[in-house]
Structures are given as C-alpha cells and as structure tokens.
Amino acid sequence: MLETVLFLIFAAICVGGAINLLAQKHPISSALSLIVVMGSLAMVYLLLGAEFVAAVQIIIYAGAIMVLFVFVIMLLNAGEEERSATGSRVAMVLGVPGLLAAAVTTGWVLTRHGPASTPVVLGEFHGSAHAIGRLLFHEFLLPFEVTSVLILVAIMGAVVLARRGE
C-alpha cells in the first residue's frame, strides 16, 4: 500500500521534473530540474529494492554528471541571464495553499494514526552490492571487460577531436 503511494508520488515528481526540464528557458534551470528527475528515479529504484543502483544513481548522475553539466553550461555561458522580479506565477498562486494543504494532511495522518506497530517493508532488497558484483564478474564478465575497449575508443575520440590543427 505505502509502496504504491510512494511510487506514485515519486513517479509524478519524476515526470513533472522531466516536463519542467523541457519547458525551462534557462539552461541552469533545466539542469536543476534534471537533478529532481535523477533524485526521484533513485527513489523509484529504492522502492524496487535496488539499493545499490539507487545509491549509484545519486552519486554518479545527480552528483558527478550534473556537476559536469553545470560546468559546461557555465563555461559556454549559454543563455542570457534573465531575472524576473515577479518570480514564478505558479509558485505565487499555488505555493501557500499547497503548503497549507500538505501540512494539514500530514497533521491529520499523524494525529489519526498512531505510531505504526509493524515496520514498513519496501520491497525485497535483491540488488545489493554483493549480488551486482557477482553478476558483473561472473555471468556478465565478458561485456564488463569489453566495456574497457569501448571506453578506450571514446578516449581516443576525445583526443582526436580535441587536438588542434597539426
């Protein structure tokens, strides 16, 4: 039950973030929406019981790759700096009522239902680091090793394309 509710919440946030990513004019705003998408995706993975993938999702995507994105955007200086003094209209109209509604709902749930006696189970944790390690170095050993050729090719490509005229 709780799993489904949590899934719906995070799936909605994820899709909303993805739409917002496309709708935003400023690249930095888009990049920030991408973090929302990545974060909520990590939660979906966690709900599926894939703890390791969820952690990696946060560290690699929301962490490293996003920083790269933001760096590139800053270095390219893409997009004019535009500041609107009025702020987002959506936030103005829906912000205070929405927050109030959320607070009231939470309060209602907390007062009506006492502390739960049974712990909440979020799926069966099967994607542990141990299991993934076994898969990578056992059943999928060859694709894992061959990926090194792929990375080597990509590095060579970067060298070739980045070299200035000889």
Place this chain on the structure above:
Amino acid sequence: MIPSGDYIRILPEIVLSIFGMLVMVIDPLLGENDDRKSIGVVSAIGALLALGATFIMAGHPGEAFYNILRVDDFAVFFHVVVILIALACILMSFEYLKVQEIRQGEYYGLILFGTVGMCLMSSAIELVMLFVAIEISSISTYILAGFRRRAAESAESSLKYFLLGSFATAFFLYGIALMYGATGSTNVDAIAAALRQGTPVMAYLAIALMMVGLGFKVAAAPFQVWTPDVYEGAPAPVVALMSTGPKAAAFAVLLRVLFGTAAPGWFWAVWIAAALSMTIGNFGALVQTNVKRMLAYSSIAHAGYLLVAFIAVRNMEQGVSAAMFYTAAYAAMNVGAFAVVSHFASAGEKYVSIEDYAGLGRRSPVLAAVLTVFLLSLIGIPITGGFFAKFYVFRAAVSSNLIWLTVIGLVNSAIGSYYYLRLLVMMYMKEPQSEESVPSVPFAAGFAMAGCVVATLYLGVFPNRVLQFAIESARTLVH
C-alpha cells in the same frame, strides 16, 4: 573459473585488441618526421593474424563466457567478412592518409577496435553484449568519419552520424529493456523459449524498437536520411569500411535477433522497409553528381535488396543464406569501388564528381577496368558476385510467393543500372577534362583492389562453396 576454450572463442577479438593497443604505443615512439607507414603495416599484420585466429576459433564451436556468445558457422562467416573488409580498408589507407595529410596512429587503432566490436556483434547471443559491441563499432566509425580535419563537411558528417546514431542506439537499448520486461531474459535462446510460450504485447514493441535501431545501422529506409551526407564528408577509405563492415555486422545482429529469437510480427515492417529502401535508394542515386553520394544512395538500395531475403519466410534457410551471400558479395564490390574512388580522389578529395571521371578509360585504363568490374557487379551482371547475390535473394523471394516484392526489386534493379552505366559511359565515351595524369596505384592499395576484384569474380563464377557454407550456417541459426 573460465575454461581456456572460452578464450579461443574470442581469439580474433583478443588479437585485434592487442594490435590496436600496439598501434597506439608505436605512434608516439616514432619521431616527428619518421615515416609512419610502419603503423599501417603493423595493423595490416594484426588483421591478418586475426583472420588466422578466426580459423582456429572455427575449430572450437560452442558457447563461451556463461552463454554470452556462441561460435558457430554463422559467427565464423561474419568474422571472416568483417576482418577482410578491415584489412582491405587498412591497405587502401596507406597512401590515402599520406596524400590527405591525416594523422595515422589513432586512425588504425580505431579501425582495429571497431573491428573488435563488429566481430563481437556477429557472435554475441546476449543482448547486453550486443549493445556494448554495437557501441564499440559505432563510436569508432563516428570518430573515423571526422578525420579529414581540414574539410568542414567531414566534421559535419561526424557530428550528424554521432547524434543520429546515438538516438538510434537509444531505441535499440529501449527495445532490449522491453524485451527483458516481456520475457524475463536478455539471452537470445531464453527469449526464443519464452516467446514460444506466448507473445506479450510488450514483445512486439520491443522488436519494433530494436528494428528501428538496427534499421538505422544498416541504412534502411525510412532511417536512411543520414547516409548521403555522412558518406560525402567522411574519408573515402572510412566510407568503404562503414558502408560494409558495421552494416554486415548489423545484418548479422538483425538475423540473430529476428530468427534466433523466432520473433513474431515483423513481416510487414520488413516488407515495407525493403520496398522503400530499394525505391528511395535508386531514385535518389539517379540525380547525384558526386560519386560518393551516388554510392551512398546505392548502398541504401542494396540494403533494401538484402532485406528482401529476410522476408522469404517460407524457406528460412534459403532466405538467411541468400542474405549472408549478399552481404559478402556487396562487401567485396563496394569496398573495391571505394578503393578506386579513394585513390582517384587525390589531395583534399578534389576529384569526386562524376564529371571528373570523364575519359578515365584513356587516362588510366587499369583503374577504369577495375572500377568497371565493381560497377557491373553492383548492377548485377553475370560472372560477377552481384549477379548471384541478387539471383539468390530473388529466388528465395519467389519461392516464398513474394511476387510483388520481387517485381519491385527487379524494376529497381533496372532503374539502378542507369546510374552505374552513366559512370561507365563517362569513363569510356567522354573526352577527358584534364590531361593531368592519374598517379599510379601504389602496391598496398593495388593489392586491396586486386583482392576485391578476385573476390567479386570468385563469388560470380564459383558461388557454390560460399553459398553452401552460408546454408549450413543458416541451419544453425534457424530453429
């Protein structure tokens, strides 16, 4: 513990990877002004050794690395085709790179690594492995397309190929994910077993998405739009490679995915793709003035003929073996044609328009004769490989009652012969525009051309041995 036999089953890939790294190490060890031909020689030796390793591999059929790949006749066939293509491209690059002043180290390395990917594509029976292999072969060709650094169209070619190619790979990956969702496995055999139990709707979607991805890689309509621009901008020997090598490997993947998994519901999709590719390719080629663009459209048309063989489902062995034979014949004649084009183009790829070929029959009789063989084979004239390739394909189609598609194919062949003949007329019946002598063909490129001529004529005069091998391989593939 992994049994040592498994390593023999990837021996060609190991040899190619080692030589790829060797080339990368040798390049910086040479001095600034040293002759860099040795790098090319080393990579040609690597390709030759890989060919030898393929024959050792052929003696050890079976699965390897926990069912990730399978060495059977089918895999051996495509290993040989792909490695020979790579060898021919390496040989024709010796002179080309010097004339065009292109840096050599990474160039040969990328060809060798790309070949590793193509070889793995033909033997992998696990979709995850297939994906990694396709990416290796694609990424190295994206980069190779951009090697003419002085030409803006080369950068355009590389970028276009990269963006559209990544998009296509994403489709393929999505297809894999859905296939896993539908059948609970990414192994071709396990998928076949699961699909025999019943076909979930998701499986149809998965097949469709994978076909979009592979359709792009083989340049079949309606995913062909990138082909002319990319082929026009890329260096000519690289076009020889990428119009045959990754394409042959992608056809191998398509055969494995469609026939190996006994996938349902692709009949009409491939029917339409075949008819569209033939028609768009041939009509597009009619109006071209650039030889590379013309051959690009012709390669779309040939992808269409090849797809006809896929739909000959009533006799799958015949269809699959016709497709395999066509791949080999097409590789021989197309690599050869581009070998001539890349030699004739001279510095900066100046001479690539059809008018430049005027009077070539008088200016350089040998070069013109060699190109004539390949053009006749591309038309499908008897005693060339192209004839039997088309013959087997259409025979398979007729025996499966695909009358309409056969008619479309034959009409297209007739239309197609016009633009090949136009080039022939230009070479033999027009006055030369310039009296500038054509440089004589260097040994390595000449060797590559001669090899392609021999292969084209061999397939046209003695097609039985290759066809017999293809039929046996098809038997191992089709359940």
